[in-house]
Amino acid sequence: MTVHSLHIFDRKGKTLFTKTYSPIAVKQQRYLAESGTAEPGSDPVTEQRKLVFGMLFSLRELVGSLTPDHSGESLQAVRTGSSTVHTFETMGGLRLALYTSNDVPTSQTSERREYMDNIFARDVLRNIYSNIWVECVVRSPMYSPGEIDVKSTTFERELDSYLSSLPWFR
């Protein structure tokens, strides 16, 4: 069980915060940065992040058009062969994306019942938003939506200590 990285986007897709945790994800990012597949002038790692935001955005639209009644949370996670992106979107348009390995449970409703008393990724994201983001960033006097240097707040420190306390952090 591993947490690879965390991205936070605002409503318009601007990256407000990004941090890579696991060594394997750091390695992948370094490889990506060096291989330089993207067009000149743009950073491949940024490109990748944009891709992720774009995918989450379109998937949400898709899910919305497939759901007859709009009740219930729409998109929860995207799973591939080797890793999962857990996502949480607030009504204000803030979007959190947490990359983990596949064995991290998304939420209570996922079929894998053996995790009944585990901590679920969506609850973690919800907690990051309610208890860390709002406390550290929104309440910062420098905050104005979309324009804040998150690095200058205590957000990162609080986030690190919270994430590393999780049973599935490493």
Add this chain to the structure above:
Amino acid sequence: MSKSGSITAAGQNLWAKVPKANSELFALTYGSLITELIRDYDQNIPEINNQLDRIGYSIGVRCIDELFAKSEVNGVQIPSCRELRETAEVVAKIGFRMFLGVSCDVGKLTEKSFSLYLSENPLSIFVELPQNEVGVDGSSSHGPDWTQLKYSNVYCGVIRGALEQVNLKVECEFVGDMLQGDDVNEIKVEVKEVIADGAGEDYQEE
């Protein structure tokens, strides 16, 4: 009507959970803010109203996150708003209750606008506005026109800021103020535009 009841309950529930400040201190602090503004802007009343709206706006954009976060933490369900009526109810019954401990009523609901009626205004306790100065000749007055002052205009900004964060561009106006002798405090909220979700310039350029 059970839905409206649950909104009221949610508001009460959240009010019970938030830390409270002394209401008299709050009102007096706000009063001194107003006097400071009057001094700073040289009794230019329209400008003071503008500044109050701006202050409120900055409060509003933070309030909304606070409201969502608090409701997540305390497991209070805020119903998702599909119609303007629901939005108005949430502003009146949850927003005002959670941050100010008062609730207000929704009225004059149309497709594009609604009015909020505040029967009690925690900002304006102890407040009495000065009378307009009357000139020596009895007709023309000099000095600021106090009837123009929207003492609690900060509410308008708060509502505007908060709703903008949930994709509603609104315009707010204080149309009735008990300080000016009206029967009830009335805030008129008019929806100008529903902002479309979508990737913005930052996404394209970054």
